[in-house]
Every structure is written in C-alpha cells, then in structure tokens.
Amino acid sequence: MKKQDLPQDESNLKSANMTEVLYVTDENNNYTTANSTGWEAKKAALDESLALINERIEEARQNVANNTASPIVYFMELNKMDLQVLAAYVGMWQWRVKRHGKPKIFKTLSDSVLKKYADAFGISVDELKNFKG
Secondary structure, eight states: OBGGGOOBOOOHHHHTTOOEEEEEEOTTSOEEEEEEOBOHHHHHHHHHHHHHHHHHHHHHHHHHHTTSSOHHHHHHHHTTOOHHHHHHHHTOOHHHHHHHTSHHHHTTOOHHHHHHHHHHHTSOHHHHHHOOO
C-alpha cells in the first residue's frame, strides 16, 4: 500500500488517541512505516471485540450480583485478564485463583490474600470485599 493511500478512518484507536504502525511504500517504492488510526475493517473487528468483552464483564457482574461468582471474577474480566494472567500477578497457582472465584471460598480469604488481588486490580481491599455487582 502506498503511504498516501493509508486509511485514516475513525476507529477506537483514534478515540483512544492511539495509532497503529504499518509498513507502506513511499514515492520511490521503498518500504517504510506510517501511522494509521485504522480503517473500516479494523473498526468493525475492534467494535465486535469490545462488544464481546463488555458482554463478558456484564455477565460476570450479574454472576456476582446473583452470588454465583466472587468479585474476583468480575474484576478479572473488567481488567481483561484470564486465569493464567491473574495467577501470575498474585503469585498463586491457577487452581487456587479459580477456587477463590467461588463466593463461599472468597468470604473466607484473609486480608493479605485479598490485598494481592486488590493490588492486581488497582483497587482497595474494601472495594473488592464490598463489591456486590
């Protein structure tokens, strides 16, 4: 793609004040890089991905409100983490983190364990303990 033909369509990248670096050809047909805020196909893909992420966050919030999941599950989704990533952040085995996702187990966690989760999520222990969905 020629540098002058690089699309600069409205996308989530532009609204977040970000750009993507792409390889393009200049006027001498040499490869170079240029910044793009996106194009229609990328916008559609990003919009769909964000919609799916928001659905997962809402489902996790509902599960916390219905007492079928602990707040750890909600904040994990909100922060776009999976079990493996969160386990690495808090320094625990994945099976322990998964177990802490159960409301009954969550209520028994010590403040020191909750602090690890709160730090990983960038919130206070009180926010974590008192989140009801």
